[in-house]
Structure formats: structure tokens, C-alpha cells
Amino acid sequence: MSFTLAILGIILALVAGLALGYLIRVKQGKARLQSVEQLSQKIMDDARREAETLKKEALLQAKDQLYQMKVEFEEQTKERRQELNQWEKRLSQKEESQDRRALKFESREQEFLKRENKLAEAEKVVSKSQSKYQELVNKQKQVLEEVAGLTQQQAKAQLISAIEQEARHEAAKSLRLIESEVRESADKKAQEILASACQRYAGDYVTEKTVSVVPLPSDEMKGRIIGREGRNIRAIEAATGIDLIIDDTPEAVILSGFNPMRREIARIALERLISDGRIHPARIEEVVKKAQQEVEASVKEAGEQATFDVGVHGIHPELVKIIGRLKYRSSYAQNVLQHSLEVAFLCGTMASELGINPKHAKRAGLLHDIGKALDHEIEGPHAVIGADLAKRYGEKPHIIHAIQAHHEDVPLNSVLDVLVQAADALSGARPGARREMLESYVKRLEDLERIADSFEGVSKSFAIQAGRELRIVLEAAKTSDDKALMLAKDVARKIEDEMVYPGQIKVTVIRETRAVDYAK
Known part of the structure; x- marks a missing residue:
């Protein structure tokens, strides 16, 4: 019994302790909740105060900006008003000047109308006097025609022919006097200059041809050149553009073509094929390409050598190559490169005699026939083609004009133009220089x-x-x-x-x- 009571006492004590602990925890929770609510209320109050301060600051800034904008706007409107006032003054001044001009124009119009009326009256008077004068002239003409026995047209024709004959007679007399005076001084000086130029330069006689002959070691080689069913000769002609003439000429093949450069390529290629002995289409194409490269290299070398011989520097490299192509160009069977060198030397000699810059004269003389290198590719006179090439590659205007004018495609307008024309005539007209059919x-x-x-x-x-x-x-x-x-x-x-x-x-x-x- 006592044990049971003890257990009950313990249980009651435990229940009482639990109830007390619960009450204590509830009390502590309420206290914490109150402290949290106070803290949150404090935070909210602080936030409201900060918001109000920010709002006040923003309102102050907005008022400041509005005030500044208002001041700026007032200043701008003040300036605009001043400008508008100035424009109004100007417009008013212009209107006043326009009004004054309109008044002047009106007064002038009235004066012009008065003058027109006076002129109309004067014209009537003049027309009447002219009609009277014409009647008198016609009467006098009739009287003169009756006295002279000639009509007006016949008399006019006789008078014009007489005046024309007299004028031609007087012109011929004056021309004879002028020519006799000029010849005494000009002929002597010109002869001295030309003789000096010719004596100081003497070129070779013409040896150019339009065919090339390639010697053969034997006549058996002709058959190898022709090939089976003519394939070799067709390949050579197709690769070079030159006709091969294989006839009864012993131990020789003739190359015929109007283009000396292609003919030279064909000659070199054929000689190498003959010396090598391997003649077939593939080998022909290979040898022709190598010969073409060699000829192009020789063209460049010939152009450089020509500029070096003449003493002309600073010519564009492409123009130097075109000068070298003249080595394989002939005119009236005269080599054009040799002709250009002759003209350059003659121009330089005559320019020195006349006190003109000899370097410019040599440059114009060397380039004067440059168009002949491309005249078979471009349509037009070679002088015009040469002038276009010189202009394209940066030559000076007086050199370009001398090239274009040496055959009078354009008028001569300088001493340099006349020098180039004279040197060209000297080089081409000397005995043996050119050959004609x-x-x-x-x-x-x-x-x-x-x-x-x-x-x-x-x-x-x-x-x-x-x-x-x-x-x-x-x-x-x-x-x-x-x-x-x-x-x-x-x-x-x-x-x-x-x-x-x-x-x-x-x-x-x-x-x-x-x-x-x-x-x-």
C-alpha cells in the first residue's frame, strides 16, 4: 500500500513538474513574441522615417531641377526673342528696299514705254526714208546697167575676180620676199644642224626580212619534221603560229610569218628540235614554251639595253618590255628598234645644237614608235596608240604630245614635236634605210x-x-x-x-x- 502511494506521489510530482515546465515555456514564448513584435515595430518606424526623409530630399531635388530648367528656358526664350526681333528688323528693312526698287522699276518702265513710242515713230520715219533711198538706188542701177551694158551680177563677178587676182598677185609677191629672207638664214642653220646630226650618227643599212631559213643536217630530216601524216608540222605551226615551207630547197626549211617575234620563237624551237632529234607533238610543245621564255627574256634585255644606250632612265618596266618588242618589228623592212635608237640619237644631237634639253628629246625619240609594238593588237594609228601607252605608264605631257604628233595626228605645238618628226624622217629617208616592193x-x-x-x-x-x-x-x-x-x-x-x-x-x-x- 505504501509502495503504491509512493509511486502515485512520484507520478504526481512528474505531472506537476511537466505542467510547471510547460507554463514556464509558454510564458517565455510570449515574452519572446512581444520582443519580436517590438523589434519589428521599431524597424517599421525607422523605415517610415527614412522614407519620409528620402521623399523630402527627392522633392527638394525636383524643385531645384525645375527651377534650373525654368531659368534656362527663360534665357533661351530671351535669346530667341532677340533673334526674332533682329529678323523682324531685317525683314522690315528688306521690305522697304523692295518697295523702293519697285518704285524705281515702275518709273523705268514708264521711261521705257516713252522711249519705245519714240523709237516706233523713228522707225516709221526711217522706213519711209529707206523706201525712198531704195527707189533712188534702183533707178541709178538701171541707169548704170544701161550705160555699162552689164547686169549687176556680171559687174560684181568681174570686180570680185579682179580683186582676187590682185590679192593673189600681191600675196605671191609678199610670200616670195618672205621666203627669200627666211631661206637665207633658216636653210643654212637647218642644213648645219641636220648635217651635224647625220655625221655624228650613222646606222646600218636594212637587212630585215619576212622569212627565216633553218638549215638541216640532211634532207632526211624533212620527213621527221613533217611526221607521220603531218602531225609534227601541224603541231609546230599550231604552237608557233608560223607557216613551215618544206620544198625542194636542199637541206633547208623556210619559216614564213608576218610576226617577227613568233618567227624567231619558231626558228629557235626548230633548231633545238633538229639538234635534239626527238621530234613529236609533246616535245614540240615543251621546246616552243622554252623558246618563248627565252625570247621574252631577250625582249626585256633588249629594252633595257636600248634605254641604257640612249641614256634614258626612269621608264616604267612595262614600257621597257614594249620597247624590247620592237626588236622583232619591222617597218618597210627596217628594224623598228634600231630606227627608234637612231631617232633618239638624232633628236638628242639636234636638241643640243638648238639649246633644248637633250634628255627629253632622246626620251621622245626612243618612244615615238612604241605604238608599233601593239598596232597589230589595237586598232588605230601607231602614233595615237603609242601616246596612250606613254600616258598610261606615267610619261610627261610634252613627251606624250611629241609621240602623238610625229605623224601630225595632232597639230605640232613645240620645238620638241618638230625635232621628233624631223629625226623620224631622217632615219627613214636616208638611202638604204627602208626597202619597198x-x-x-x-x-x-x-x-x-x-x-x-x-x-x-x-x-x-x-x-x-x-x-x-x-x-x-x-x-x-x-x-x-x-x-x-x-x-x-x-x-x-x-x-x-x-x-x-x-x-x-x-x-x-x-x-x-x-x-x-x-x-x-
Whole structure:
């Protein structure tokens, strides 16, 4: 019983302890909750106070900005108002000036109307006087026609022809006097300059041809060159663009073509094929390519050597290559590169005699026929093509004009232009420099004599000095000395218009009076 009571006492004590602990925890929780609520209330109060301060600061800043913007706006509007006031003043001034001008124009219009009325009245008076004057003139004309026995047109024609004859006569006299005075000084100086230039430079005679001959070790080689069913010869012609002529000529093959550069490539390639002995299409193409490279290298070397020989520097490398191509170009069977070198040396010599810069003269002389290197590829006169090339590669304007003017495609306008033209004529016209076909040579002589015989008063004409001179014999009874002078110029102009020829042609007109009598 006592044990049971003890257990109950313990249980009661435990229950009482648990209840007490619970009450204590509840009390502590309430206290913590109150402290948390106080803390949160404090935080909220602080946040409200900070928000109010921030709001007040923002309002103050906004008021400051509004005030500043208001001040700036007032300043801008003040400036604009001042500008508008100035513009209003200007507009008012302009309106006043326009009004004054309008008043002046109105007054002038009134003056013009008055003048027009006066002019109209004056025109009426003049027209009346003109009609009267015309009537008097017509009456006088009728009287003069009746007295002279000629109409007005006939008298006018006679008067014009008489004045024209007199003017031509006086012009011929003046021309003879001027030419005689100029010739005394100019001919002597020109002859000295040309003779000095020719003596100081003497070139080779022409040896260029349009065919090349390749020697063969034996006639059996002809069959190997032709190949089976002609495949080798076709391959050579296709690769080089040159015709191979294999005929009865012993131990020789003829290469024919208008392009000397291609002909040289074909000659080198064929000689190597013959020496090597291996002749078939693949080998032909390989050898032709190597020969082409060698010829291109020789072209560049020839251009560089030409510029070095002449003493001209600073020419564009592409232009130097084009100069080298002239080595394989001929004109009237004259090598164009040698011709260009001759012209350069002659230009330099004559420029030194005349006190002109010889380097510029040599440069223009060397480049004057540069267009002939490409005239078979580009249409147009070689002088114009050469001028375009020189311009493209940075040559100076006076050099370009000298190139373009040496055949008078454009007018000559400087001493350098005349020097290049004269040196070109000297190089091409010297004996042996150029070669012509017999047919063209004979035709040129016949054309010269035909042109001379077409003029009135010509008795006989003779083309001499290989067509470099034309001598005309006149009938003395039908012409005068003055007419002979004009005839020489007319014949020269007609030759220039109708013929194409290298160099220049001298026209000599001869008129003489012969008195014949017989002693019996």
C-alpha cells in the first residue's frame, strides 16, 4: 500500500513538474513574441522615417531641377526673342528696299514705254526714208546697167575676180620676199644642224626580212619534221603560229610569218628540235614554251639595253618590255628598234645644237614608235596608240604630245614635236634605210607624176631621186613666176592629201623663157 502511494506521489510530482515546465515555456514564448513584435515595430518606424526623409530630399531635388530648367528656358526664350526681333528688323528693312526698287522699276518702265513710242515713230520715219533711198538706188542701177551694158551680177563677178587676182598677185609677191629672207638664214642653220646630226650618227643599212631559213643536217630530216601524216608540222605551226615551207630547197626549211617575234620563237624551237632529234607533238610543245621564255627574256634585255644606250632612265618596266618588242618589228623592212635608237640619237644631237634639253628629246625619240609594238593588237594609228601607252605608264605631257604628233595626228605645238618628226624622217629617208616592193615603188612614182600633170600650165613632170623629189616644167607663156610659186605649194598640199609615203618629197617647179632665132 505504501509502495503504491509512493509511486502515485512520484507520478504526481512528474505531472506537476511537466505542467510547471510547460507554463514556464509558454510564458517565455510570449515574452519572446512581444520582443519580436517590438523589434519589428521599431524597424517599421525607422523605415517610415527614412522614407519620409528620402521623399523630402527627392522633392527638394525636383524643385531645384525645375527651377534650373525654368531659368534656362527663360534665357533661351530671351535669346530667341532677340533673334526674332533682329529678323523682324531685317525683314522690315528688306521690305522697304523692295518697295523702293519697285518704285524705281515702275518709273523705268514708264521711261521705257516713252522711249519705245519714240523709237516706233523713228522707225516709221526711217522706213519711209529707206523706201525712198531704195527707189533712188534702183533707178541709178538701171541707169548704170544701161550705160555699162552689164547686169549687176556680171559687174560684181568681174570686180570680185579682179580683186582676187590682185590679192593673189600681191600675196605671191609678199610670200616670195618672205621666203627669200627666211631661206637665207633658216636653210643654212637647218642644213648645219641636220648635217651635224647625220655625221655624228650613222646606222646600218636594212637587212630585215619576212622569212627565216633553218638549215638541216640532211634532207632526211624533212620527213621527221613533217611526221607521220603531218602531225609534227601541224603541231609546230599550231604552237608557233608560223607557216613551215618544206620544198625542194636542199637541206633547208623556210619559216614564213608576218610576226617577227613568233618567227624567231619558231626558228629557235626548230633548231633545238633538229639538234635534239626527238621530234613529236609533246616535245614540240615543251621546246616552243622554252623558246618563248627565252625570247621574252631577250625582249626585256633588249629594252633595257636600248634605254641604257640612249641614256634614258626612269621608264616604267612595262614600257621597257614594249620597247624590247620592237626588236622583232619591222617597218618597210627596217628594224623598228634600231630606227627608234637612231631617232633618239638624232633628236638628242639636234636638241643640243638648238639649246633644248637633250634628255627629253632622246626620251621622245626612243618612244615615238612604241605604238608599233601593239598596232597589230589595237586598232588605230601607231602614233595615237603609242601616246596612250606613254600616258598610261606615267610619261610627261610634252613627251606624250611629241609621240602623238610625229605623224601630225595632232597639230605640232613645240620645238620638241618638230625635232621628233624631223629625226623620224631622217632615219627613214636616208638611202638604204627602208626597202619597198617594186610595184609600190613604181606606183608611187606614177602617182607623183599624175598629180603634177593634173594642174594647168604643166608641160612635163619627172619623179626623181627614188620618188624623193618631183620636178615640174611649166609652159612659160601660160604662167608667171608668181603662179609658179603658188603651184609648188598647191602640188605639195595635194600630195600630202592623196598619198602615203615615208619621209618627205621635194617639189621643184621650173619656169624659163627661151628666145630662139636663126642667122641666115
